Every structure is written in C-alpha cells, then in structure tokens.
Amino acid sequence: MCRVLVPVGYGLNCDDETIYAFKMVGADVKKIFLKDLIKDPQRLDDYQILAMIGGFSYGDHIAAGKVLANIYKYEIGETIQRFISDGKLIFGECNGFQALVKAGILPGLNGDYHTQCATLTYNDSGVFEDRWVKLKINPKSNCVFTKNIEELYLPVRHGEGKFIVEKKAVLEKLKEKNLIVLQYADMETLKPTMKYPQNPNGSIGSIAGICDCTGRVFGKMPHATAYLSPYNHPSWTRLKVEGSLPKEGGGVQIFRNAVEYVKNNLT
Amino acid sequence: MVYRIEVGFKPNIVDSSGERTKTDIYNFLGIKVDQVRTRRVYTLDIELNLEELEKVKRELFVDPVIEEVSSRLPSFNWYIEVGYKPGVTDNVGKTARKAIQELLKRRFKESEKVYTSIQYLIKSAKLSFIEIEKIGKELLSNEIIESLTILSYREVLEKGLNIPIPIVIGKQESRVKEYDLRVSDEELTQISRKGVLALTLDEMKIIKNYFYDKEITEQRREKGLSRNPTDVELETLAQTWSEHCKHKIFNALIHYRDGETEEEIDSLFQTYIRKFTEEIMEDVPWLISIFVDNAGVIKLNDTLNIVAKVETHNAPSAIEPYGGAMTGIVGINRDPLGTGIGAKLMFNVFTYCFGSPFYKSENSTQFLHPRRIREGVHRGIIDGGNQSGIPLVIGREIFDKRFGEAKPLVYCGTFGIMPKEINGYPSHIKTINPGDLIVMVGGRIGKDGIHGATFSSEELHRGSPVQAVQIGDPITQKMMSEFILEARDLGMYRCITDNGAGGLASSIGEMARYSGGCEIELENAPLKYQGLHPWEILLSEAQERMTLAVDHTQIEQFLELAKKRDVGATILGKFTDSGKFHVKYNDKTVGYLDMKFLHEGVPKKRLRAVWKKPIHEEPKFDEAIDLTIILEEMLARLNICSIEKKLRQYDHEVKGLSIIKLLVGKEEDVPSDATVCLVEYGSIEGIIFANGLNPHYSDVDTYHMAASAIDEGVRRVIAVGGKLPSEKIPFAALDNFCWPDPEQSEKTPDGCYKLAQLVRANKALYDYSKAFMLPFISGKDSMKCDSVIDGKKVSIPPSLLITVIAKMEDIRKAVTMDVKKIGDIVYIVGETFNELGGSEYYKLIGEKMKGVGYVGNNVPIVDAEKAKEIYRSMSEATDRCLVHSIHTPTKGGLGVALAKSAFAGGYGLNVSLSKVPYSGARRNDVVLFSESNSRFVVTVPMNMKEEFELVMRGNICTEVGIVIDEQRLKIRGLDGGYIINSDINRLKEVWKRTLEDV
Structure with a gap:
C-alpha cells in the first residue's frame, strides 16, 4: 500500500482536495498537524510520499512559504534528507513548492538539498490571481509524477509565483539536466511563453514546476488538485458540446503516476 | 534593545510593489513620480545577541536570491514610512516573533515584540511637500490605524530616521464607573x-x-x-438593545398608510419575512433551523445540512476599507462556525455597492474616495477569504453616486456544511446545562472594535471612535476553526457561538438564554495588553474568538487539545440557571442584570409610514440613429462592465469543488449567471449560488425593487440548470436590507416615506416568496445608511440583496451563458415590456442629455405566475439537455445579454428584434434595453429544436435568430434593417476597458 503524509495547519488549506486526489488513485493518506511532525519527525519514515500542500502557511507573512521553509530546513531537515535518500517522493504544490524552493530542497542541484539557489517572488502583475494556464511538460524530464503526460491545463492561484534563479548558471543547469518539468505555454501553439497572462507571473524560462535530479522531488505552482473531476474544467460545458469532455480530471494522472511509482519501486 | 532590520530587493531585481505604488500614485492622485522603491522594515523589541541578530536577518527576513538587508538607503528625494498605531493588529509582526522564537529555540517575554512597517523611497525632484503629503495620507496610509512619517532627503541625512515603535502604553488603572440616572x-x-x-x-x-x-x-x-x-x-444593555442586535425597526409597531389603505403592522419581521417560511415549514422536509441561530440551516441530503449567512460590514469598511472589509469576511465566517454545534466553512460570497471610482466632486464627503474604498475593500476580502482557504462563489459590484456619499455597502456571506448528526445528536440543536463552563477560544482581547454594535446603529460622523475598526487575522481564525471542528467531532463541547458585535457580552448573553443565566469571571480573559476596564473586556470586538459551553468532565481534554493545536482557550466562568447575567471582576460583582430584562426589556418602537408614489420626469427623446454606439456605451457602463481584474484576485476554486465558476466562456472571462459547487468529492449533487439586487428601482417603488431582486435570484438559478423549490428541491433565500434611517425626526424629515419604502419592500418579499414557494432562512439589516455632506443629509437608495441557494440534483446537466456552436438557434423566452424605469439606459440617456440620469416611472414588475411556468419549462429543457446556453438579461436588458452571450462564446449572432415577444411602443431601443424580468436568451442545437419548442409550449418563447460563423453581433430592428452590426471582439473590448486598470 502506498502511504501518503499530508502536513496541515498554520494556514495550509488544500488538505481536502489533496487527500481526495491521492485516495482516488488508491493511496492510504494521513493528515498530520505540522507541530506534531516537528515534535516527532521520524513519523515521516512510515510514509513513501510527503505531500506539501497549497495554502497560506503562516499567512505568507515575511514571504510566501518562508517560515514553513525554515521548518523544513531546520526542524525536520535531517528527516527530509533521509526521506529523499531513501528513494521516496515529495510532492509540493503552490505554497508547498514555495517552501521546497526556499528551504533549498528544490532543485537540489548536485545533491545539495539545503542551499537555496532559486526563489518564488511577487507576480509581475503585483497581485494574487486565479486563472487556468496551459502547461507544457518536458518530455525529457525524468520526473516520476508527469510520466505519460504531454500537457496540462490547471489553475494557478498565487501572488508570489514568479520563479527566479540566483544566477544564470542555475538556469543553465536546470535546462541541461532537464529539471524544468512544467512550463507556462501558449494556448494554441503549446510553446513556452513569457507573455501575460499565459505566463501568469513572469517566471523566467516560463518555469511553472521543477524536480530534482532523481525526478522524485517535484514542485509546481499550478494546482493539479483543482482538476480531479472533468467538471472542474472552467469550460467543461463547451467541451461537452464539442464532444471532448474527458473521462477524468486532467490532474489525476499526476497522483496515479506517483502511487504507481511507489507500488513498483518502494513496496 | 530595539533593532531595525530593513529589507529591500537587490538592485537588479524588479520591485513590483514599488512599481505598483508608482502606478497607483498616478492612477489615484494624478501625480507622476520617477521611481518608487519599497523596503520592509522589521523592528525587533527583543533582547538578542549579535550572533542571534545576524542569524535572524540571514535565515528569516531575507530571501538570499533577491533581497538584501541594508541600512544604506538607495537614492531618493522623499522618504515615507508607514507603520501601525499602537494596539492595531500586526499580523506579520506576530508571525515574525513566532518564527524568531522557533529559529532561536527560545521563548520571549510577553513584552518582547516585533513591529513591521514599510518604507517608500520616492524619486522625483519636482514633488512639492503638499504632493508628497497627499501621497502619504491619501494613498499609502490611513491615519485611523497607521502612523505616517514623511521626511525629505535632507532631513534623513541630517537627523536620521528616529521612528518610534508603537508600544501600547496601558497605564490606566482598570475601574468600574457608576452612572446616576436620577437626572433630567x-x-x-x-x-x-x-x-x-x-x-x-x-x-x-x-x-x-x-x-x-x-x-x-x-x-x-x-x-x-x-x-x-x-x-x-x-454598556451591556446598550449593545444588547442596539439596532444591530435587536432589529428594533423590523420589530416595531408600524402605522402604514398609502393612497388607498391604512393598516397597523406589528413587526415587519414576523408579518412578512418570517411568515411564508412558517407557512411552508410543515410542507417541505428541508427547513431545519430557521431564524433562531447565527445562520439558517437547510437540508442538502440525508447526511448533510447547509448553513447559510450573509451580512454587511458597511460602516467599518467606509472608515478603514481594508481592515473593515477583512473583519467583515472573517467575521461572517464565524457565523456558520457558531451555528448549531459548528459548521465547516465552504464558500464565500460578496456584493459591494460603491460610488464611482471616477467620482469627482467639490463637496467634501465624509469618507475616503470611492476608488480607495473599493480598492481597500477588495483587498481586505481577498486576503481574508484567500488566506482562510475559502473559495469565492459570488462576486458582484453595483455603483451609484449615493453609495460614495452616504455609505458604501459591503455585503459578504459564508456558507458551511455540517453532518446532519454528530455523535448521534442533531448538529443544529443548541443546548447548555447549568454548570457548563464558559470557554473562550481563539485570539486575545484588546480595545479593538469597542462599540461596534452601537456604532453601526448610528449615522457616521467625523468623530466616530477609532477603535471601531479592527484588522482580522485569518490564520489565527483558520487554526481556531480547524480545532473547533476536531473538538466537535470528538464531542468535547456542548454549545458554541461566535464573538462578533458586542463581543463576550453578546455571545455569553445569548448563550446564557439556553441555561438561564451565567456567571462571568472577567479577570481570566486573555488580554493583548494591560489597562482594559472590565466593561471594555466584556464589550471588545477583538476578532477570531468563539465562546463555547464545555461540560466540566470534558474541560481537561478540551484545553489539552487546544494547546496541542496552538489555539488559545480560557475558562471565563460558568453557565447557570440563576436568571441573572452576572459579571464579576477579581471576585467582585461588577454587573448583575435580569436575563429577562436584558433580552426582553427593550421597548417596542412605534413608527409611522406614509407612502406616496413618486412621480419622476418621463424622458422624451428620439431613438439614437446609431444604436451600435449606444450598445457600446451601455457595455462600458460601471454597472454592466467587466470586473474581471478584481474577480481574478479571489480564489475561486480552493477545495476543488467548483463546477460552474464565476467566470465562464471561451476565454473564461465573462461572469456566469450563477455558480455551481459540489460539497462532496465525486458526487453529482451540487449547490447553486446566485443573488439579485436592484437598488436603482427603489427610486420608483421598493415593492418592485424587492420583487425584481427575488425574481433575479430565482431566474439566475434556473439559467444554470436549477429547478424551482419543491418538496424534493431545497431552494431558499436570504435577505439583507440596507436602508436609510426610516425614523421620522428633525434630522430625517422624510422618515415616514423611507419607512413606507421599507414596508413595501417587505410586502413584496412576502408576496413573492409565497408565489415562488421560496422560504427565507436567514437575514440581517443595516438601517442607518446615511451621512451628512456640507450640512445636507444624503442617503443610499434602499437596497435589498436577495441571496439564493438551491440544490442541483445532477451537476452534469449544468448550463453556462456563452453560445457554443455555429448554427444553434437563438430563442428569447419571456415577454419584454416598456419597463425602462430605473434602468441603466435611462441613466445613460439622462447623462447624455442633461448630465444627470433619468429615473422614469415604468419600473420592471414581476408576473410570478407566468414566470413560474417559464421556469418550470426551462428546468425541463435543461433536465433533458436540450439547450447549449442560457443567459438571463439583467441590467442593460436584451441588448447587453445578447452581446455578452456572443462574445463569451466567441461566435456571432444574427437576430431580429421584430421576432422578440414585446408589447409596447415600436422602438428598437426599448426592446433592446428594457429590463423586464423573467426572461432568457437561449441557444438550442438544431436537432433539439422540436423537442425544445414542445417543452416550452404554452410559454412566451420565440425563435429570434441563429449563431453565425462570423464574429459579429447583427441585430435587425423592428423595421427589418440592421440596427446593430458590430464585431463581438470590439464589444468585448469596450466591456472590458472601463475598469481594466482600476
């Protein structure tokens, strides 16, 4: 059985849909109050997937995901390192992704999972925005979550989602190693774009999500958990008329991939 | 020791907040500046050693990729710093303090705090002090809650910054004062x-x-x-008896007279609002808890109930829009949370009424500029809602000059769900046993919001107390509400209610009715700072607090769980059956009131209402030669144009339950008629949310205003595929009255008329709730929406918001308003009359002809019997999946509705007005822009034509045109020639432009 742990509390808020997403594809999912995890980080060892969900941890005060990042870095840092080296999976969405990057866990270049080399900052628009975006998936990426997916249509819901790197070399490396998993893309051509609003925040390299070299630690801004039913699509009534309404929500495959990976490799 | 940490972006990083401020300075104030750089300032009033200080700077306050700490200021001409005043909630400061403790692994003294502020470094050589002061006062700060420092470059250079920290100095001794009432x-x-x-x-x-x-x-x-x-x-009596809490006007004995009749009305609430609900209570199985608790409760299915509440937060939002609106939304969240034994918060809604953001006037109004109020209110509810993880499902704005001058309206609501039974008991029932402990949960108490209840029952004036405004803390509240639901499911408490207006006095006072009394020990209350008098502790409206009744056998587990979840919980006494509201402070009785007197002692008001139908000038003008231009002008009007820019800033879909979203269509950017959400994952059962609001019709007759609002709510539900209320279909309404003062007095010489307006709206509310079988389940009123400008009283137009929720049995059959396929047939359902009274079109014509909108007299009326037949047939059509799109015309009538359906779908239309079912003078403009109720624009695929027509038989429903393979809206007039022929992209652009950058 694939076991997923979802830390909650302190303003995190996508717990319901994340739990449902993993349950849909057959995982056994448990919530844990963040403070309980800090008190006893070893509880993580019983699980194969850590789901870092969206929300406003600590109100996003100081900077989005910053205080949470410090917790992952200092309070449970060692357990996280062990979790990764044990071949397990980390899934970060929105606030979870911000925390992963600010804790230095992503992109984890050269096996260094505690030095921050990128960040997610204020959208160029200056405001929080909820809008659906087209995402191109890097076919060369070894990300286990996006296997067999070519493109996605998902909502972003954030005010601080602009991906920036510390120096050019980081971006080069991300490209070279195929760590850029998701890119904001043009609706029609599916080419990565810098144009607003298709690129909703001004992220460099149109980056919407990245993974580490193992492909097992994955974070992204758009919410796969917001598209678990075909009827979550913002214009499903049009797809229905066109006869192209899918059987399941476009986000589900991401969770299925993760659970399949665990079943095939970790149990 | 005080340390100041200033954090700015590295020079090569775009400072988007600075850029935005620069744009705002120009947009709001018309002042051009060269550059604005912003820096965040954290002032630590904490004992730290240097090593610790460095660690905190490096690891917490700075993002090493883009930011740096520096006390060296980048070049500037003017320095502005905005911080909070003492005692104002500083959420970032609170989090920073907590994060530093965790980072340094030690605990600070209570007095050791972190304060935050923002620096604006403005470059512009030519700026005068008057201009910079304007920027500081009118844009960057609000003197009610914030402190402002403005320094020139020279001053900073010569004297440094020296900005004091906002420590609360609570030196006063707490005391109890007596009032001798044996006076004149x-x-x-x-x-x-x-x-x-x-x-x-x-x-x-x-x-x-x-x-x-x-x-x-x-x-x-x-x-x-x-x-x-x-x-x-x-103070306890004043707040319990306030209009806000006791609804004295709605319970008054009213003598009503119009031209024909005269009658005595004993309580508008009992006679009209509640009446139909009581009549139908026995006939439908889904009315669960109505008008008795903090929110209404109806049944969704055999296991779940829906909890619904909508409120207003007008007065605080007028004074401090951000804080006022935020406490509005987090405050309304606590109502469902405090209903029954507590509901899970699921969906938020808002409707705002503002003055024009482009308002220009020589008169000094009482308030901030409407544009600033609008901006602040949006930001407050965006932050409050998004941070609470509750999606927005209705968002609307209405504009009228009077909402800028008399009072802005901020309606916000929250819907929750709760299992029908929890631990074997019905969840909507409240009980308390004598001996149960009074427990307050959540945040601490300060002087925040004291007199909120009495204040909102008063006309606003410049000297209104500053404490009336608070800032919410959504994260503290979210943690509290998660804890409460956990404790609820574990059966750890017996009863719960929220602390809103009136604070503990109100929450404990209300709860004590269940047991028959209480004994409060105020000295136990957790305070934000010292120096509060007992009455202030009792009345404080500090946010994020709930009051619970906990059995003494469970108190230990309860407090332990609270501690584990990082939520404050304090015992404040016990519930009794003494019949007394007994308040003690340090073992001394400081208040001792009969429960009966407290709750029932307030005298009934006697009021007079006199109705005389106003006669407005009926505009006489010729139809414009080019109606395309008029249509564009209509689409660009504030009450019709797109508010997408703002809507996008609200999270529409956290929880992943949204089915028909706020914005729909090909480009997902046109508002849907109503929204649909699931409440359970994987289910096909949903809830439809919609509302109706037409304050402009009140200028003619509030009876038809109310009727139209109810019809609008109902037909929006029908438009997305809903069904009329029935035994099987739960479908209920909520009323929110915002009214000018309707009590005749020297200050209000037209009080009798305003009260008659209120009576008439209530009459319609009863008549149409009965006609549509639509029970009201919850409501709220705000009765003093007036102000004084230059000695003259100004009032809002009476505004009744009707919010409706309906069950949708199968969300897969939902319909949206955008046309979807070339070749589909366009139908108009329902009849159009010459009903331009109070319309947007008359306003436009008046503004063009004489600078002020016309009102006219033919306000839209509602023929409920015909409407019901139409709605029944439409529901059958959607149930049988016969239609591709439905859009119900509201403001701007058919012309606007056709344009929106077309550009939302990305296809053109070719329609003919001569086919539109219409009775009245032969004028194209009347057919296009009349706002008659109960109509739909429907598109039907060719192969469903026959079946659709069969289903609609007996109703007014005619084929008027077709969806075309051309991006144009083509409308033939009554004489057969094209009167409108316009690119739909152009129409959309015009519709989008008005508020795009505002």
Whole structure:
C-alpha cells in the first residue's frame, strides 16, 4: 500500500482536495498537524510520499512559504534528507513548492538539498490571481509524477509565483539536466511563453514546476488538485458540446503516476 | 534593545510593489513620480545577541536570491514610512516573533515584540511637500490605524530616521464607573450620546425605572452593588438593545398608510419575512433551523445540512476599507462556525455597492474616495477569504453616486456544511446545562472594535471612535476553526457561538438564554495588553474568538487539545440557571442584570409610514440613429462592465469543488449567471449560488425593487440548470436590507416615506416568496445608511440583496451563458415590456442629455405566475439537455445579454428584434434595453429544436435568430434593417476597458 503524509495547519488549506486526489488513485493518506511532525519527525519514515500542500502557511507573512521553509530546513531537515535518500517522493504544490524552493530542497542541484539557489517572488502583475494556464511538460524530464503526460491545463492561484534563479548558471543547469518539468505555454501553439497572462507571473524560462535530479522531488505552482473531476474544467460545458469532455480530471494522472511509482519501486 | 532590520530587493531585481505604488500614485492622485522603491522594515523589541541578530536577518527576513538587508538607503528625494498605531493588529509582526522564537529555540517575554512597517523611497525632484503629503495620507496610509512619517532627503541625512515603535502604553488603572440616572430627560439623553450608547430617551427611562426598582435595588445590594448601574451594565444593555442586535425597526409597531389603505403592522419581521417560511415549514422536509441561530440551516441530503449567512460590514469598511472589509469576511465566517454545534466553512460570497471610482466632486464627503474604498475593500476580502482557504462563489459590484456619499455597502456571506448528526445528536440543536463552563477560544482581547454594535446603529460622523475598526487575522481564525471542528467531532463541547458585535457580552448573553443565566469571571480573559476596564473586556470586538459551553468532565481534554493545536482557550466562568447575567471582576460583582430584562426589556418602537408614489420626469427623446454606439456605451457602463481584474484576485476554486465558476466562456472571462459547487468529492449533487439586487428601482417603488431582486435570484438559478423549490428541491433565500434611517425626526424629515419604502419592500418579499414557494432562512439589516455632506443629509437608495441557494440534483446537466456552436438557434423566452424605469439606459440617456440620469416611472414588475411556468419549462429543457446556453438579461436588458452571450462564446449572432415577444411602443431601443424580468436568451442545437419548442409550449418563447460563423453581433430592428452590426471582439473590448486598470 502506498502511504501518503499530508502536513496541515498554520494556514495550509488544500488538505481536502489533496487527500481526495491521492485516495482516488488508491493511496492510504494521513493528515498530520505540522507541530506534531516537528515534535516527532521520524513519523515521516512510515510514509513513501510527503505531500506539501497549497495554502497560506503562516499567512505568507515575511514571504510566501518562508517560515514553513525554515521548518523544513531546520526542524525536520535531517528527516527530509533521509526521506529523499531513501528513494521516496515529495510532492509540493503552490505554497508547498514555495517552501521546497526556499528551504533549498528544490532543485537540489548536485545533491545539495539545503542551499537555496532559486526563489518564488511577487507576480509581475503585483497581485494574487486565479486563472487556468496551459502547461507544457518536458518530455525529457525524468520526473516520476508527469510520466505519460504531454500537457496540462490547471489553475494557478498565487501572488508570489514568479520563479527566479540566483544566477544564470542555475538556469543553465536546470535546462541541461532537464529539471524544468512544467512550463507556462501558449494556448494554441503549446510553446513556452513569457507573455501575460499565459505566463501568469513572469517566471523566467516560463518555469511553472521543477524536480530534482532523481525526478522524485517535484514542485509546481499550478494546482493539479483543482482538476480531479472533468467538471472542474472552467469550460467543461463547451467541451461537452464539442464532444471532448474527458473521462477524468486532467490532474489525476499526476497522483496515479506517483502511487504507481511507489507500488513498483518502494513496496 | 530595539533593532531595525530593513529589507529591500537587490538592485537588479524588479520591485513590483514599488512599481505598483508608482502606478497607483498616478492612477489615484494624478501625480507622476520617477521611481518608487519599497523596503520592509522589521523592528525587533527583543533582547538578542549579535550572533542571534545576524542569524535572524540571514535565515528569516531575507530571501538570499533577491533581497538584501541594508541600512544604506538607495537614492531618493522623499522618504515615507508607514507603520501601525499602537494596539492595531500586526499580523506579520506576530508571525515574525513566532518564527524568531522557533529559529532561536527560545521563548520571549510577553513584552518582547516585533513591529513591521514599510518604507517608500520616492524619486522625483519636482514633488512639492503638499504632493508628497497627499501621497502619504491619501494613498499609502490611513491615519485611523497607521502612523505616517514623511521626511525629505535632507532631513534623513541630517537627523536620521528616529521612528518610534508603537508600544501600547496601558497605564490606566482598570475601574468600574457608576452612572446616576436620577437626572433630567435631557441629561439622560446626554449620557447616552456621550457614551456612544445609541440608547433613545425612552430606552434610557426604562433602564432608569429598572435600576431604581425596590426589589432590584435589594438584589443588587446583596451582591455589593449600589443603586446606580455600573458601566458594565449600561454598556451591556446598550449593545444588547442596539439596532444591530435587536432589529428594533423590523420589530416595531408600524402605522402604514398609502393612497388607498391604512393598516397597523406589528413587526415587519414576523408579518412578512418570517411568515411564508412558517407557512411552508410543515410542507417541505428541508427547513431545519430557521431564524433562531447565527445562520439558517437547510437540508442538502440525508447526511448533510447547509448553513447559510450573509451580512454587511458597511460602516467599518467606509472608515478603514481594508481592515473593515477583512473583519467583515472573517467575521461572517464565524457565523456558520457558531451555528448549531459548528459548521465547516465552504464558500464565500460578496456584493459591494460603491460610488464611482471616477467620482469627482467639490463637496467634501465624509469618507475616503470611492476608488480607495473599493480598492481597500477588495483587498481586505481577498486576503481574508484567500488566506482562510475559502473559495469565492459570488462576486458582484453595483455603483451609484449615493453609495460614495452616504455609505458604501459591503455585503459578504459564508456558507458551511455540517453532518446532519454528530455523535448521534442533531448538529443544529443548541443546548447548555447549568454548570457548563464558559470557554473562550481563539485570539486575545484588546480595545479593538469597542462599540461596534452601537456604532453601526448610528449615522457616521467625523468623530466616530477609532477603535471601531479592527484588522482580522485569518490564520489565527483558520487554526481556531480547524480545532473547533476536531473538538466537535470528538464531542468535547456542548454549545458554541461566535464573538462578533458586542463581543463576550453578546455571545455569553445569548448563550446564557439556553441555561438561564451565567456567571462571568472577567479577570481570566486573555488580554493583548494591560489597562482594559472590565466593561471594555466584556464589550471588545477583538476578532477570531468563539465562546463555547464545555461540560466540566470534558474541560481537561478540551484545553489539552487546544494547546496541542496552538489555539488559545480560557475558562471565563460558568453557565447557570440563576436568571441573572452576572459579571464579576477579581471576585467582585461588577454587573448583575435580569436575563429577562436584558433580552426582553427593550421597548417596542412605534413608527409611522406614509407612502406616496413618486412621480419622476418621463424622458422624451428620439431613438439614437446609431444604436451600435449606444450598445457600446451601455457595455462600458460601471454597472454592466467587466470586473474581471478584481474577480481574478479571489480564489475561486480552493477545495476543488467548483463546477460552474464565476467566470465562464471561451476565454473564461465573462461572469456566469450563477455558480455551481459540489460539497462532496465525486458526487453529482451540487449547490447553486446566485443573488439579485436592484437598488436603482427603489427610486420608483421598493415593492418592485424587492420583487425584481427575488425574481433575479430565482431566474439566475434556473439559467444554470436549477429547478424551482419543491418538496424534493431545497431552494431558499436570504435577505439583507440596507436602508436609510426610516425614523421620522428633525434630522430625517422624510422618515415616514423611507419607512413606507421599507414596508413595501417587505410586502413584496412576502408576496413573492409565497408565489415562488421560496422560504427565507436567514437575514440581517443595516438601517442607518446615511451621512451628512456640507450640512445636507444624503442617503443610499434602499437596497435589498436577495441571496439564493438551491440544490442541483445532477451537476452534469449544468448550463453556462456563452453560445457554443455555429448554427444553434437563438430563442428569447419571456415577454419584454416598456419597463425602462430605473434602468441603466435611462441613466445613460439622462447623462447624455442633461448630465444627470433619468429615473422614469415604468419600473420592471414581476408576473410570478407566468414566470413560474417559464421556469418550470426551462428546468425541463435543461433536465433533458436540450439547450447549449442560457443567459438571463439583467441590467442593460436584451441588448447587453445578447452581446455578452456572443462574445463569451466567441461566435456571432444574427437576430431580429421584430421576432422578440414585446408589447409596447415600436422602438428598437426599448426592446433592446428594457429590463423586464423573467426572461432568457437561449441557444438550442438544431436537432433539439422540436423537442425544445414542445417543452416550452404554452410559454412566451420565440425563435429570434441563429449563431453565425462570423464574429459579429447583427441585430435587425423592428423595421427589418440592421440596427446593430458590430464585431463581438470590439464589444468585448469596450466591456472590458472601463475598469481594466482600476
């Protein structure tokens, strides 16, 4: 059985849909109050997937995901390192992704999972925005979550989602190693774009999500958990008329991939 | 030791907040500046060693990729710093303090705090001090809650910054004051006014009689109290008897007279609002808990109930839009949370009424500029809602000059769900046993919001108390609500209610009715800072607090769980059956009131209402030669144009339950008629949310205003595929009245008329709730929406918001308003009349002809019987999946509706007005822009034509055109020639432009 742990509390808020997403594809999912995890980080060892969900941890005060990042870095840092080296999976969405990057866990270049080399900052628009975006998936990426997916249509819901790197070399490396998993893309051509609003925040390299070299630690801004039913699509009534309404929500495959990976490799 | 940490972006990083401020300075104030750089300032009033300080800077406050700490200022001409005033909630400061503790692994003293502020470094050589002061005061700060420092480059250079930190200095000794009420009537009135008690002379006299009664005096003497009421008692009575809490106008005895009839109405609430609900209560199985709790409860299915509440937060939002609106939304969240034994918060809604953001006037209004109010209100509810993880499902704005001058309206609501039974007990029932402990959960108490209840029952004036405004803390509240649901499911408490207006006085006072009394120990209350008087602790409206009744056998587990979840919980006494509202402070009785007097002592008002139908000038003008231009002007109007820019800033879909979203269509950017959400994952059962609001019709007749609002709510539900209420289909409404003061007085010489307007709206509310079988389940009123400008009273147009929720049995059959396929047939359902009274079109014509909108007289009426037939047939059509799109015309009538359906779908239309079912003078403009109720624009695929027509038989429903393979809206006039022929992309652009950058 694939076991997923979802830390909650302190303003995190996508717990319901994340739990449902993993349950849909057959995982056994448990919530844990963040403070309980800090008190006893070893509880993580019983699980194969850590789901870092969206929300406003600590109100996003100081900077989005910053205080949470410090917790992952200092309070449970060692357990996280062990979790990764044990071949397990980390899934970060929105606030979870911000925390992963600010804790230095992503992109984890050269096996260094505690030095921050990128960040997610204020959208160029200056405001929080909820809008659906087209995402191109890097076919060369070894990300286990996006296997067999070519493109996605998902909502972003954030005010601080602009991906920036510390120096050019980081971006080069991300490209070279195929760590850029998701890119904001043009609706029609599916080419990565810098144009607003298709690129909703001004992220460099149109980056919407990245993974580490193992492909097992994955974070992204758009919410796969917001598209678990075909009827979550913002214009499903049009797809229905066109006869192209899918059987399941476009986000589900991401969770299925993760659970399949665990079943095939970790149990 | 005080350390200042200033964090700015590295020079090569775009400072988007600075850029935005620069744009805002130009957009709001018309002042051009060269550059704005912003820096965040954290002032740490904490004992730290240097190593610790460095660690905190490096690891917490700076993002090493883009930011740096530096006390060296980048070049500037003017320095502005905005921080909070003492005692104002500083959420970032609170989090920073907590994060530093965790980072350094040690705990700080209570007095050791972190304060935050923002620096604006403005470059612009030519800026005058007057201009910079304007920027500081009118854009960057609000003096009510924030402190502002403005320094020139030279001043900074010569004197440094020296900005003091906002420590609360609470030196005053807490005391209990007595009031001698054995004084003249005039002095009684003075006592009420001076104390912002908002008690009338009649009420003061009744209070006086109570306290000097022999028996009462004797009882109080036994508790160590004198004959005079204490401030604790008088304040408690004032808040419990306030209009805000007791709805004295809605419960008044009203003598109503119009041209034909005369009648006595004993309580508008009982006679109209509640009446139909009571009539239908036995006939439908889904009315669960109505008008008795903090929110209404109806049944969704065999296992779940829906909890619904909509409120207003007008007065605080007018004064401090951000904080006022945020407390509005987090405050309304606590109503469902405090209903029954607590509901899970699921969906938020808002509707705002503002003055034009482009308002220009020589008159000095009471408030901030409408544009700034709008901006602040949006930001407050965006932050409050998004941070709470609750999606927005309705968002609308209405504009009228009077909402800018008299009072803005901020309606916000929250819907929750709760299991029908929890641990074997019905979840909507409240009980308390004598002996149960009073437990307050959540944040601490400060002077925040004292007098909120009495204040909102008063006309606004410049001297309104500053404490009336608070800032919410959504994260603390979210943690509290998660804890409460956990404790609820574990059966750890018996009863719960929220702390809103009136604070503990209100929450404990209300709860004590279940057991028959209470004994409060105020000294136990957790305070934000020292120096609060007992009455202030009792009345404080500090946010994020709930009051619970906990059995003494469970108190230990309860407090332990609270501690584990990082939520404050304090025992504040116990519930009793003594019949007394007993308040103690340090073992001394400071308040001792009869429960019966507290809750039932308020005298009934007697009011007079006189209705005389107003006669407005009926505009006489010729139809414009080019109606395409008129259509574009209509689409660009504030009440019709797109508010997408703002809507996108609200999270629409956290929880992943949204089915028909706020924005729909090909480009997902046109508002849907109503929204649909699931409440359970994987289910096909949903809830439809919609509302109706037409304050402009009140200028003609509030009866038809209310009728139209109800019809609008109902037909929006039908438009997305809903069905009329029935035994099987739960479908209920909520009322929110915002009204000018309707009590005749020297200040309000037209009070009798305004009250008659209120009576008429209530009459319609009953008539149409009965006609549509639509029970009201919850409501709220805000009755003093007036202000004074240059000595002249200004009032809002009476505004009744009708919010509706309906069950949708199968969300897969939902329909949206955008046309979807070339070749589909366009139908108009329902009849169009010459009903331009109060319309957007008359306003436009008036503004063009004489600078001020026309009102006219033919306000839209509702023929409920015909409407119901139409709605039934439409539901059958959607149930049988016969239609591709439905859009119901509202403001701007058919012309606007056709344009929106077309550009939302990305296809053109070719329609003919001569086919539109219409009775009235032969004028194209009337057919296009009349706002008649109960109509739909429907598109039907060719192969469903016959079946659709069969289903609609007996109703007014005609084929008027077709969806075309051309991006144009083509409308033939009554004479057959094209009167509108326009690119739909152009129409969309015009519709989008008005508020795109505002």
